Amino acid sequence: MEKSLEKKAEQKKSQIQKIIDVSTPSQMLCLALTLILFSKIPACISSANTYSRFRKLENPSYDRESLEDFWIVIPCSLVIRLIKVAVNKSSHSYFKGKLQHKYSGETLENKIVKCSRGIFKVLYFTFTFCFGLFAVLRQTPFASPTMFGDGEMMYTFGSWPYTVMPYGLKFYYLLSFSYYVEDGIMHLFMPPNYDYWEMILHHTLTAMLIFASYMNGFWNIGIFVLIQMDMEDIWIGMIRVVMDYSSTAVVAILYSCIMISWAYFRFYAYVKTVLLGFSMVGRLATDNNTDVQPVINLLLITLLGLNIYWFILLLKMGICILKGKPKDLQNVVTKKDLQD
Numbered sequence: 001m002e003k004s005l006e007k008k009a010e011q012k013k014s015q016i017q018k019i020i021d022v023s024t025p026s027q028m029l030c031l032a033l034t035l036i037l038f039s040k041i042p043a044c045i046s047s048a049n050t051y052s053r054f055r056k057l058e059n060p061s062y063d064r065e066s067l068e069d070f071w072i073v074i075p076c077s078l079v080i081r082l083i084k085v086a087v088n089k090s091s092h093s094y095f096k097g098k099l100q101h102k103y104s105g106e107t108l109e110n111k112i113v114k115c116s117r118g119i120f121k122v123l124y125f126t127f128t129f130c131f132g133l134f135a136v137l138r139q140t141p142f143a144s145p146t147m148f149g150d151g152e153m154m155y156t157f158g159s160w161p162y163t164v165m166p167y168g169l170k171f172y173y174l175l176s177f178s179y180y181v182e183d184g185i186m187h188l189f190m191p192p193n194y195d196y197w198e199m200i201l202h203h204t205l206t207a208m209l210i211f212a213s214y215m216n217g218f219w220n221i222g223i224f225v226l227i228q229m230d231m232e233d234i235w236i237g238m239i240r241v242v243m244d245y246s247s248t249a250v251v252a253i254l255y256s257c258i259m260i261s262w263a264y265f266r267f268y269a270y271v272k273t274v275l276l277g278f279s280m281v282g283r284l285a286t287d288n289n290t291d292v293q294p295v296i297n298l299l300l301i302t303l304l305g306l307n308i309y310w311f312i313l314l315l316k317m318g319i320c321i322l323k324g325k326p327k328d329l330q331n332v333v334t335k336k337d338l339q340d
Contacts, residue, residue, distance in 0.1 A: 019192045030197040033302060034204050040295045044208060047292035048215030055161060055217070062162050065215050069170055076178035081186070088116040098245045110191055114240055121237030124179065129230040132172055137223050139166035146269050147224060153277055161217040173219060176226050177210045202306055209299045216292050221278045228265040228274075232258055252321050259314060266307045275300060
């Protein structure tokens with residue numbers, strides 16, 4: 001009876017109160033970083049306008065980046081939302097049958113939604129990873145062996161700022177931007193987990209990175225970042241789908257794929273091609289508006305910090321798997337759960 005009353009009281013809480021309940025000190029740090037990033041948005045917009053204006057005057061025939069390109073974000077975001085809804089509806093009964101022995105009520109519905117989102121992540125990030133690697137990056141001369149190409153990083157800024165855009169570059173970039181816009185907006189209204197502000201921070205800095213790099217002619221570096229982040233999300237989507245009802249062996253295999261791809265793409269390849277290739281060396285090779293350079297560097301370093309933080313959480317998840325008790329570390333909804 002007491003537990004039933006607690007559940008009813010929890011359901012009556014407003015979204016704001018639920019967010020407050022899961023706002024731990026580490027999440028408050030993420031909120032603070034998010035606010036700092038928001039303060040840098042005017043610098044990104046100002047630099048974008050300056051870059052676009054100068055390039056148009058210098059080389060009118062160049063297929064330059066433009067704010068008008070972003071009109072496609074609205075229909076793309078709507079299509080992404082519709083696909084997510086369709087995946088959820090078509091898979092709802094299947095996951096309910098798989099999970100109802102372990103969960104019930106609102107928790108069951110939340111888990112079903114998370115599994116359907118896992119399916120979408122697998123489909124979406126498989127497409128964007130393959131499209132980005134083969135239809136965009138491999139069509140440039142700077143797809144280095146680190147990123148499974150036969151090009152050279154030294155060519156990355158060879159013809160900057162008039163680097164020839166691969167045919168699929170604008171679609172790839174703006175589709176990625178649309179995903180984070182849609183997912184970020186929907187995240188505001190979802191039942192909050194302990195990583196609520198962490199995900200707000202991630203979506204904010206990712207959207208800012210995409211915008212700032214695209215509008216300042218640094219898409220040649222941005223495609224490296226997008227591809228490097230996409231691969232791991234494929235395996236993360238898979239493990240979320242099967243974690244609660246699959247064997248420990250299957251979960252362990254998927255976990256191994258996450259850790260291997262994470263170590264390679266988000267640490268080794270990211271540091272080598274992006275942080276060293278752009279933040280430290282690339283700045284000396286460009287004549288862009290310097291106001292945006294510190295902003296992009298801040299975004300890149302913050303992203304590395306998040307990758308390290310998530311890697312630590314993944315290590316904790318690995319300990320649970322070794323104990324034979326796979327656990328979704330994101331499935332925490334209250335401070336009491338965190339204490340337990």
